[in-house]
Amino acid sequence: MADLISAVLRGMTFGTIYGLLAVGLVLTFKTSGVFNLAYGAQAFLSAAVYYDTHIRHGWPIPFALLLAVVVVAPLGGFILDRVLFRHLRAASSVARLVTVLGLLVALPQVIDLWFGTAQSSATGVVPDGLKVYHPLSGVFLYRDDIATITIAVLIVIGLVVLFRATALGLRMRAVVESSRMTELAGVNAEVVSMSSWMLASFIAGLSGVLIAPALGQVNGIFFTPLVVAAISAAVLASLTSIPIAFAGGLGLGVLQQILSIYLPTNSILATNLRPSLPFVALFLILIFNPGLRNRRDLADPLAGVAPPPPQPIVLERSRELTIGLRGWWTIVLGLLGYYVFFHANVSIVQETQTAVIYAIIFASIVVITGMAGEISLCQGTFAGIGGLVTFQLATSQGMSVLVAIVIGALVAAVVGAILAIPVLRLAGIYLSLATLAFALFFDNVMVKFSWVSGSPSPPQIPRPQLGGIDFASQKSFLVLCLMVMLLVAGALLLIRNGTTGRTLAALRGSTVASAAIGISPARARVVAFALSAAIAGLGGGLLVTANAQVSYQSNFISDLGLVWVVLVVSLGSRTFEGSMQAAASFIFFPILILQDAGPWIVDHIQPWYHLVQMPAGLESILFGLGAVTYAKHPEGLLEFNTRKSLVKIQARIDKFKSRRAQRKVAAAGAAS
Amino acid sequence: MTLLEASEITKTFAGITALDHVSLDVEPGEIVGLIGPNGAGKTTFFNCLLGMLKPDEGTVRFDGKDLSRVATHRRARLGIGRTFQRIELFAQMTPREHLFIAERVRRADGALWKDLLGRGRPKPAELEAVEETIALLGLDDVADRPIEALSLGRGRMVEVGRALMTRPTLLLLDEPSSGLDHHETLELAEKLREVSAARGAAILLVEHDVAMVRSLVSRVFVLDFGTLIATGPTDEVFSHEAVRRAYLGDVV
Numbered sequence: 001m002a003d004l005i006s007a008v009l010r011g012m013t014f015g016t017i018y019g020l021l022a023v024g025l026v027l028t029f030k031t032s033g034v035f036n037l038a039y040g041a042q043a044f045l046s047a048a049v050y051y052d053t054h055i056r057h058g059w060p061i062p063f064a065l066l067l068a069v070v071v072v073a074p075l076g077g078f079i080l081d082r083v084l085f086r087h088l089r090a091a092s093s094v095a096r097l098v099t100v101l102g103l104l105v106a107l108p109q110v111i112d113l114w115f116g117t118a119q120s121s122a123t124g125v126v127p128d129g130l131k132v133y134h135p136l137s138g139v140f141l142y143r144d145d146i147a148t149i150t151i152a153v154l155i156v157i158g159l160v161v162l163f164r165a166t167a168l169g170l171r172m173r174a175v176v177e178s179s180r181m182t183e184l185a186g187v188n189a190e191v192v193s194m195s196s197w198m199l200a201s202f203i204a205g206l207s208g209v210l211i212a213p214a215l216g217q218v219n220g221i222f223f224t225p226l227v228v229a230a231i232s233a234a235v236l237a238s239l240t241s242i243p244i245a246f247a248g249g250l251g252l253g254v255l256q257q258i259l260s261i262y263l264p265t266n267s268i269l270a271t272n273l274r275p276s277l278p279f280v281a282l283f284l285i286l287i288f289n290p291g292l293r294n295r296r297d298l299a300d301p302l303a304g305v306a307p308p309p310p311q312p313i314v315l316e317r318s319r320e321l322t323i324g325l326r327g328w329w330t331i332v333l334g335l336l337g338y339y340v341f342f343h344a345n346v347s348i349v350q351e352t353q354t355a356v357i358y359a360i361i362f363a364s365i366v367v368i369t370g371m372a373g374e375i376s377l378c379q380g381t382f383a384g385i386g387g388l389v390t391f392q393l394a395t396s397q398g399m400s401v402l403v404a405i406v407i408g409a410l411v412a413a414v415v416g417a418i419l420a421i422p423v424l425r426l427a428g429i430y431l432s433l434a435t436l437a438f439a440l441f442f443d444n445v446m447v448k449f450s451w452v453s454g455s456p457s458p459p460q461i462p463r464p465q466l467g468g469i470d471f472a473s474q475k476s477f478l479v480l481c482l483m484v485m486l487l488v489a490g491a492l493l494l495i496r497n498g499t500t501g502r503t504l505a506a507l508r509g510s511t512v513a514s515a516a517i518g519i520s521p522a523r524a525r526v527v528a529f530a531l532s533a534a535i536a537g538l539g540g541g542l543l544v545t546a547n548a549q550v551s552y553q554s555n556f557i558s559d560l561g562l563v564w565v566v567l568v569v570s571l572g573s574r575t576f577e578g579s580m581q582a583a584a585s586f587i588f589f590p591i592l593i594l595q596d597a598g599p600w601i602v603d604h605i606q607p608w609y610h611l612v613q614m615p616a617g618l619e620s621i622l623f624g625l626g627a628v629t630y631a632k633h634p635e636g637l638l639e640f641n642t643r644k645s646l647v648k649i650q651a652r653i654d655k656f657k658s659r660r661a662q663r664k665v666a667a668a669g670a671a672s
Numbered sequence: 673m674t675l676l677e678a679s680e681i682t683k684t685f686a687g688i689t690a691l692d693h694v695s696l697d698v699e700p701g702e703i704v705g706l707i708g709p710n711g712a713g714k715t716t717f718f719n720c721l722l723g724m725l726k727p728d729e730g731t732v733r734f735d736g737k738d739l740s741r742v743a744t745h746r747r748a749r750l751g752i753g754r755t756f757q758r759i760e761l762f763a764q765m766t767p768r769e770h771l772f773i774a775e776r777v778r779r780a781d782g783a784l785w786k787d788l789l790g791r792g793r794p795k796p797a798e799l800e801a802v803e804e805t806i807a808l809l810g811l812d813d814v815a816d817r818p819i820e821a822l823s824l825g826r827g828r829m830v831e832v833g834r835a836l837m838t839r840p841t842l843l844l845l846d847e848p849s850s851g852l853d854h855h856e857t858l859e860l861a862e863k864l865r866e867v868s869a870a871r872g873a874a875i876l877l878v879e880h881d882v883a884m885v886r887s888l889v890s891r892v893f894v895l896d897f898g899t900l901i902a903t904g905p906t907d908e909v910f911s912h913e914a915v916r917r918a919y920l921g922d923v924v
Binding site for chain 1: 722724743744745746748749753754756760761762763764765769770772773774776777778781782783784786787788789790791792793831834835837838
């Protein structure tokens, strides 16, 4: 009994923080339509500032707290609102999601740049926080816990008073209902939205500082499960009700602690499950909350405002331009191929291999996002499944590697199809969250099982052989990868122009109208997920074969899956060209800029700013910031720039043609 | 045999009764009107017919078959087509593509492997069917424009055409004249008469435009606050006392 009471009290520490964060998430979603996935990073920022000032620089607690929670946190919210989210109020829900994903990728790295990744034990906001109290015999409680619960409850009371009794609260409640209607009533919704961002960021900062002692360390990775639990609570409230969000968070925290004393300690499932309960809870809530079904428009306060993106430039350009462009690309690719095959050193051949394989993996994002119009955050998991199956079949089962790769793709397809079934009724942000929960669950639970990840000291995966051809050398394997890539690109083209592509386009336009002409939305969704997973799995299989081993943590983890989506979508997810560009950036950017040009850049920055080497997370930061431009160019940066330059070239051609026509007329005139 | 037989359909939303034991039937090839003031439950009724909403009570029979456990897209394949009050088109597709995808789905010929073998391209027979409907609805001049460039009236025509491509035996039209001017409404009524004659499809028409209803339909059902207050031949119903009070007011 005493154990149970202790667990409940301990759970309340976490629960009040989950609840506070959930309230902040609901607040910003409803006032700006942005579901702030980067919320955990904001909490981490304040925790880091507090730690840095209080522990490292020895500031007294009140000053450190004031700076971290009252100054830095709201300032962050202010900047985010002014620089980013203000412009997203009229953007499509995909644009908002991609922007937030960019932030989610970039923000933790930015914080790491300043704070460093050094692990550090945290202290609470009261002196001597580890002092233990015994309110009942056998029940114990830290002083930090008491402080956390007290402050959180005070904040919630404050929020209730704010919403019930002040003019700003009234306006926020009104904007929660409908920002456009509120504007029509003469309220400046921008100011309200800005205030709610600052308030939400303040809540995030406070939560981060308060929870740090319970987490034990100030480290970015601990904030992921935290924010996922908060997301679960916010989703439980259907992203609308603030009281339910808080109660849900509190309930989840308590439930988690209670489960952790009742789950058996000796089973591997229970051991892995305990820290990943938030992911499981999020997935289950998404599936079983009836309030979320078919709510793409309803859940989206400003849905329908966004103008449709322009048609692909391919459909508009003239025939001369098409011929010219094809010629140009043939020459460029021919020269590149000549260089790679006959002059480049072996490391460049290997990097080209990897880039080609990533182009295949990224084609899976073209299917799910470019064609089906949904954002999946578990593409890394699908690729990982393909890789793990290939690895196990090719090593311990001794199967032919090519067959193993194909089976890996099929297994990934089956997993994709099975995942698609429970989430059939979810759309938009909820679908993305469900895929994220699945990816996190796979990363944290499934991969720990040896039947999934194989033996810990693995033999190397051999290179494939086909009949008499051996793909052992780097160049011949590159040829194999190129052939697979061409097959995938051809398949994408056929699917786009075939029934499946058109069906998905129709569903993207209107689900109800598609059903009314006999399209089964469920079947199309399952096909899209299976196809996308199969392509990702195929790429994953090739990737582990190229590396001769599986390193799930460094190749397929969900964080990387996020970077992939952000990169492909911001460059252009509609065409295979987009995935090729994204793959080239993903592989060659870190090598060319950070590795090769890095020392030169460091040398030149050195006189002004002390810098030993190029910061590690720089590419994530740049890729993430790239996604932030997505709101302006929803067709993708690549398509945007292609359009811009093609329009210029077309104008030149037209000018040249009209001159020639004039000259002809003049010549004809002179002759007559 | 009666084509559509909806009996005792009841639907409540959070305590509000949107439909209260509504029964309605449509004979093959017949044009039937369903009228009533805004909020009477007409669109809810349509949604129940097609399975987009699940009625709390009551059954829908189509062609003698009970539809209770049939999904929306299967009902569409059985031969119920519909248009929407708030227009629902496929963004970034041309009218021709709208009609084509409906034709392809009707043929149930869209397996993924066929796409992968390059057999997913439009076939002559399909293109011919599309052409025919384009000609029937007079959409020739806009057939290859992006759908966003079409006026509301032409957009509604594309919706009608898309529904027709599924070869429906029953066409549910949800306020097809809303947002159209007087001239366009007349044209639409003319087209609907042609369509019904050419394709032999029965039409269930939800409409506010009394003149249009009178000129098209043989029988009318009148809904008010979720209850059926009158049914019968058009002229009879329009002279009915309760109908005039509930719906027509001073209009007629």
